[in-house]
Amino acid sequence: MIKKDIGLFVLILVVGAVVATINPLFLSPINLGNTANLVGLFGIFAIGQAFVIITGGIELSVGSIIALLGVLFVDLIVNFGVSWPVALLLMIALGMLMGLVHGILITRLHLQPFIVTLCGLLIYRGVARFYTADATAGFAFGESFPALEWLTTGRLLGVPHSFIAMLIVAVIMWVVLHRSVFGRHLYAVGKNEEAARYSGINTKSVIVAAYVICGLLTAVSAIFFAMYTRSISPSSHGNFYELYAIAAAVLGGFSLRGGEGSIVGVVLGVILLQILQNLVNLLGIPSSLNFAVTGSVILAGVLADTQFAAFRKRRFSKREV
Secondary structure, three states, rough: OOOHHHHHHHHHHHHHHHHHOOHHHHHHHHHEOOOOOOHHHHHHHHHHHHHHOOOOOOOOHHHHHHHHHHHHHHHHHHOOOOOOOHHHHHHHHHHHHHHHHHHHHHHHOOOOOOHHHHHHHHHHHHHHHHHOOHHHOEOOOOOOOOOHHHHHHOOOEEEEEEHHHHHHHHHHHHHHHOOOOOHHHHHHHHHHHHHHHHHOOHHHHHHHHHHHHHHHHHHHHHHHHHHHOEOOOOOOOOOOOOHHHHHHHHHHHOOOOEEEEEEOHHHHHHHHHHHHHHHHHHOOOHHHHHHHHHHHHHHHHHHHHHHHHHHHHHHHHHHOO
């Protein structure tokens, strides 16, 4: 993993240097601050997606969860007068519950992760649209929650709090994934679930826990996005966010087959994606091509992963001979 992470870091430096050469505004404090903010916003739920991918699963409902929880959070604190700490805890609990349901459907009923989370994508988006009658949820003019706004959209010495939050999450999840028994179990399940089960690992609990962690981090992201945008259109808020998370994980060295990847890698993947998005914006390329860039990145990542796996297999075969 270290070699992959170093390679990705070097690639980020090269791409960043190219972008700065093309447009010096890339290195302006405002642009760097905005980019760091977006890295933080997308990085939190991308780390959650990575935990699911490492088990060989996938979570396609991330964007819809962000939309639904964002709508509910805003409605609770604005229209129902619920204190924001209580509303925040409720959203985190609801996000974890969604992850729990997904994990149970996958492990107990043996449904495919793609089907379960695709259904979640449709259901949560539909519920969000029905709940607001397809109207935009947001804050009234002049309405303010100073403490909440400072925590989610404030800056410390110019560094966005969203970026700091992502770093804190990354450190915690790095310890969980790389320095704990649970982390080793995640890798084992992703490599070979049947072998892991025969070795005494409760594979079902490990997979469920991965989806719960993803739900938790997605809920945290939903709060940050709600406060960042301050208005949520349930039909479009969070659209394709799951693709950003998958692309970041794949770029960071996570194999879609499971069993590989590092937290540092997924963070670097998010940074590279945002630099590419920034390049598109600075060059004045139509924003609609953002999706083309994301799709190309995912394709390139999967191709690289496939070729690397084939190379390792050939190399291992030669050693055996």
